[in-house]
Amino acid sequence: MKNKLSLALMMGYLLPGLVLATDKLEVVTATSDLADFVKAVGGDKVKVVSLSNGSQDPHFIEPRPSMVMQVKKADVLVRIGMDLDLWVQSLIEASRNSKVMYGGPGYLDASRKIEKLEVPTGKIDASMGDIHLYGNPHYWLDPENAKPILGSIVKKLCEMLPSESEYFNKNYEEYLRILDSAIAKWEEEMKPYAGAKIVTYHNSWPYFTKRFRLEIIGCVEPKPGIPPTPSHIVSLVKKIKEEKVKVIIMEPYFNLKVTEKIAKDSGAKVVVLPPSVGGIQGANTYLHLFEYNIGKLAESLQD
Amino acid sequence: MFELMLLPFAACLILTGIHAYLGIHVIEREVIFVDLALAQIAALGAIIAFLFGMELHSTAAYVFSIAFTFVGATIFALTRLKERKVSQEAIIGIVYAVSAACSILVLDRAPSEAEHIKYMLVGNILFVKWPEIIKMAVLYGVIGLFHFIYRRKFLLISLNSEEAQKEKIPIKWWDFLFYATFGVVVTSSVEIAGVLLVFSYLIVPAVCAMLLSDKLKTRLLLGWALGSLTSLIGLYLSATLDFPTGAAIVCAFGLLVLGVAILQRLAVR
Numbered sequence: 001m002k003n004k005l006s007l008a009l010m011m012g013y014l015l016p017g018l019v020l021a022t023d024k025l026e027v028v029t030a031t032s033d034l035a036d037f038v039k040a041v042g043g044d045k046v047k048v049v050s051l052s053n054g055s056q057d058p059h060f061i062e063p064r065p066s067m068v069m070q071v072k073k074a075d076v077l078v079r080i081g082m083d084l085d086l087w088v089q090s091l092i093e094a095s096r097n098s099k100v101m102y103g104g105p106g107y108l109d110a111s112r113k114i115e116k117l118e119v120p121t122g123k124i125d126a127s128m129g130d131i132h133l134y135g136n137p138h139y140w141l142d143p144e145n146a147k148p149i150l151g152s153i154v155k156k157l158c159e160m161l162p163s164e165s166e167y168f169n170k171n172y173e174e175y176l177r178i179l180d181s182a183i184a185k186w187e188e189e190m191k192p193y194a195g196a197k198i199v200t201y202h203n204s205w206p207y208f209t210k211r212f213r214l215e216i217i218g219c220v221e222p223k224p225g226i227p228p229t230p231s232h233i234v235s236l237v238k239k240i241k242e243e244k245v246k247v248i249i250m251e252p253y254f255n256l257k258v259t260e261k262i263a264k265d266s267g268a269k270v271v272v273l274p275p276s277v278g279g280i281q282g283a284n285t286y287l288h289l290f291e292y293n294i295g296k297l298a299e300s301l302q303d
Numbered sequence: 304m305f306e307l308m309l310l311p312f313a314a315c316l317i318l319t320g321i322h323a324y325l326g327i328h329v330i331e332r333e334v335i336f337v338d339l340a341l342a343q344i345a346a347l348g349a350i351i352a353f354l355f356g357m358e359l360h361s362t363a364a365y366v367f368s369i370a371f372t373f374v375g376a377t378i379f380a381l382t383r384l385k386e387r388k389v390s391q392e393a394i395i396g397i398v399y400a401v402s403a404a405c406s407i408l409v410l411d412r413a414p415s416e417a418e419h420i421k422y423m424l425v426g427n428i429l430f431v432k433w434p435e436i437i438k439m440a441v442l443y444g445v446i447g448l449f450h451f452i453y454r455r456k457f458l459l460i461s462l463n464s465e466e467a468q469k470e471k472i473p474i475k476w477w478d479f480l481f482y483a484t485f486g487v488v489v490t491s492s493v494e495i496a497g498v499l500l501v502f503s504y505l506i507v508p509a510v511c512a513m514l515l516s517d518k519l520k521t522r523l524l525l526g527w528a529l530g531s532l533t534s535l536i537g538l539y540l541s542a543t544l545d546f547p548t549g550a551a552i553v554c555a556f557g558l559l560v561l562g563v564a565i566l567q568r569l570a571v572r
Contacts, residue, residue, distance in 0.1 A: 063429055066545040068307055090430045094307070226411050 025161050028070050030079040030088050031058050032277040033140050034110055036286045040175045041154050045164045054278030057253045061087045071095035076160055081109035082137035108156045113148035114139045117206050142207035143183050143290055182287055186294045193301040197243045201250035201259055204275060217243050220259055233262060240266035247271045247300045252279055271300045308538050314431045315534035318504045321443040321488055323526030326509025328461045334391055338489045338505050340399040342498055344375040345490040347406045354409055372490055376482035380475050426495040429548040435495055446484045500549045507556040511563040533559045
């Protein structure tokens with residue numbers, strides 16, 4: 001045990017960031033969507049594990065010892081960033097794996113190349129805290145944003161396993177082609193509903209609605225993480241009626257009761273859409289996820 | 304895996320050390336939920352500090368939450384009445400509920416994401432680090448020493464307040480000192496281990512020890528031994544079965560109580 005340990009330690013010092021050509025790259029990701037991207041690009045040259053599954057709220061993941069172990073042996077760690085997955089930070093620190101620490105060769109914040117929405121502008125004073133500075137972190141819900149995410153991933157994989165660069169790039173190009181035609185199809189499906197007004201439970205859909213030209217007129221939560229107050233519910237119901245909103249989008253892990261009450265009082269319909277791969281049965285890949293969500297949403301907006 | 308569990312185990316031993324002792328006081332005084340109430344007041348203090356622009360986990364925010372804890376300590380010291388019309392546990396419950404509700408109101412007015420603040424206030428024993436352990440050991444060592452030096456007074460006001468009154472010990476003052484030191488311990492522990500786990504460390508070893516013995520010294524030794532052993536079992540279960548660590552330890556404590564209760568029943572027969 002001790003020998004093994006010191007050998008591992010020595011290897012860690014001697015070969016920081018380098019991986020033997022015959023080995024698969026060990027990749028951990030914060031969410032299932034990121035894992036799907038890594039799989040698409042990395043193919044059989046990587047072994048990827050997601051630390052959370054699609055049915056969990058990615059803001060709150062209860063850490064387990066095995067997660068630390070997974071991060072410990074990882075060559076690459078991909079996270080959502082923008083303070084959405086703060087729990088990943090604790091896992092990295094506990095793992096003491098310098099490869100995947102911030103600034104390490106295997107660390108990848110997938111939000112780096114994303115054009116961010118809702119970044120506070122103007123003077124930011126101390127009373128605002130340091131929490132929401134980076135903007136809205138639910139950027140993977142715009143399928144166009146998959147491209148910069150995939151771009152960052154392919155770059156990182158090539159850096160870590162240069163011998164397979166060609167393979168990674170080929171997979172990347174191929175995925176982009178499939179993605180492009182899929183996006184064109186989804187946009188076509190959503191076209192009839194351009195400009196439709198909707199309400200969401202949590203403020204997690206602005207990237208999605210921007211892409212598919214929907215307009216969010218309000219959220220069930222007055223502020224992220226705060227349950228609705230009575231006056232907020234009353235004014236939201238009024239607004240939904242006035243603006244003739246048809247649907248309220250909600251993630252599977254939020255409070256259905258409150259949302260159903262608002263829907264009942266206002267005549268709108270609750271549509272439960274999983275925000276991540278695996279959030280519902282059948283949505284096992286990123287492409288399937290959007291296939292499901294677009295289909296469900298188009299159907300609800302129709303009637 | 305063993306390496307990973309080493310720091311949590313060290314933290315568990317320190318938690319056992321101070322909480323098993325304080326637990327005996329708390330159970331004798333019949334103020335079981337006082338730690339939840341004080342922890343909640345401290346959290347309220349931290350949240351208000353955050354609203355005023357102080358950073359979470361900064362010294363300024365810490366001072367703020369300790370100040371709030373002292374306010375709580377004053378309330379509990381003043382509400383121990385000679386002739387009890389209502390149990391002090393009722394007051395504690397009220398303080399808990401109101402301060403928890405206050406933090407919701409304050410968070411509602413906070414400019415940024417409430418969910419992150421809530422997440423950051425509660426620690427996870429799996430992620431404890433050396434500097435935190437050392438800080439905790441020193442702080443609890445000092446408080447433990449203070450309690451050891453004045454053990455006669457502290458024990459008398461907890462176990463036999465009538466006798467204390469006869470001796471003309473200023474009970475309210477010593478009550479305040481008890482709750483203030485207790486509050487500091489609980490606040491620091493919650494920041495490292497979370498509410499559930501701290502509550503278990505406070506109550507379970509003390510309850511088991513009190514079931515098994517009537518002598519203070521034996522009770523203390525039993526509490527420490529049982530607390531340490533159960534921590535080890537909980538950590539082992541968490542490591543091998545891959546359970547969330549804090550919850551695994553709390554459930555191990557549940558099994559301990561069950562075991563001791565059965566043992567005691569058999570012994571009585």
